[in-house]
Amino acid sequence: MKRFIEHEELARDSRFIRGNNAQATVLASLPDDVDAVVKAIDPMAQLIEEGVRGTAAEPLFEAYGPAFIITVLNEPLDPEAPAAGIRLLFRMHGIFVGELQALEGAARSLWDFPDAPWEFKMNMARQCWDEGRHVQIFEKLLIHLGGEVGMFPENTFLFECACSDDPAMRVAGVNRGLEGLACDVFRDMIRYAQKTGDTVMEQAVDYVLADEITHVRFGSEWVKEFTKDNPDYLERTQNFRREVDKQFNFGGARSDRPDSAIQIAIEDRLEAGFDMDEINEISSLSSAGPKKETLRQAAAILKELHDARKSNQNKEVTQ
């Protein structure tokens, strides 16, 4: 068995549909400029449409056009908002596949780094069990909310971004980047469950969040251990984590802005071994992306362009 695999090699059963990771890369590099956002997203309309065809996300594309990728990701989850149910399922499905990739990332660390210290392997083995349970938990929550596995495309960019061939960068990417993002998302999901009175979801996600803090702590400790006495290596590892965090901000969806879709879970991150400088850095990385108003204006233009295209297609069909 070879060491290190590409994200395209992640094996899935026939229920799954793979999304295109290019969307995530584009989202991560959006500037705070309406025209630039439109120019970046609109050419991907066909790609996005192909990716959602036959999935539960197709009606969202029909309604918003390619802008749905910024609308769905960047608006906070609100049970009273239009299409709240489908957006909740979209996020829950995203978490489910994220857990799957976290399981695969932790598990590959056992095979990819055979010479790593035994305590590292123990931590990764424990994480395998935890992530396996998380996959089960989120599959059950998905069903609890009326969804099913494979209803949305799976984007494997979490594995692609986080799974470096270097052990310190692997834990920086998977345990601090990916699992840190999980802390932010899960704190938000707990707030949502409290708002809707869904005690099943609240309790389950709260347990998962506790596990994730432990996994981030593994990452915080192993980055220190792997890079000790080597400040240059530490700096390269931190740069790698910054790049991962930039990707995981989803163009500003995760930030410390009051109206962001996903708030940064500061208390949970502190408990997991992040320091305030690092948390502030994640905040500033997200603030470099487009502001909410920019995205809203861009989404409106993208919808107009989408509606115009649809109208033209309908005319061609009737002629």
Next chain:
Amino acid sequence: MTERMYPGIGPDERTTFAAYSAFDIPEDLRELHGRYDVVATAKRVRNFRYAEEWMMMMMGGWIATIPEVPVKTGLGKVIWETAVAADEFGKRLPELRCGRRAVDSGEPSNNAFADFIQSLAGPETPNLTVEKLAGLFDVFIPHLIEIYELHMRETDQICDAPTIEILEDIVRKKRRHVAWGQEVLDRLCETDGLRERRRTRADTLREELLKSGGVTGTLDTRRESLN
């Protein structure tokens, strides 16, 4: 003469306590006898550690290339319990005079066994779940259970009791792993073709394992089959 609470130096200065308990505690009738001395047990525990560590690592490598989600999640727990087993063996090594640094020093019984482990880890692509699982759950883990139980029976029951304690716990979990893995395989192998693949893979690996002498390298290679 007052009752003595503590013995003195002369024969008439004994305490009055009965040699055996007045509470009728059953006597431990086990004899001080075992097939393995400290050095032999240490070597075997090193072999066990090697097997568990590699098994954990290969399952970690496989999870991403197995398409069936319940198999991925199920292996997550097997990985953790296998890591705990390897850890327990590692902690036992310094207690067997292997030095404090012995905790993570498993070793194969011989080169043939190391080659067998690489054969076991060989299947890689997503269409080989049957081969991956058959190697572990039809062949290797049942073999480990057999050898661990053999060690528990043959080692000195009093002197080597800490190893026995470790093995008892590990065997209990291994039996659960085998039950789960074989149930998964039964369900996956729903056609004659798949069942044949399972049998072929198991037969090939059994032969290789037998030739190596098994995890401890001491298995009688004249045996016709394992398990």
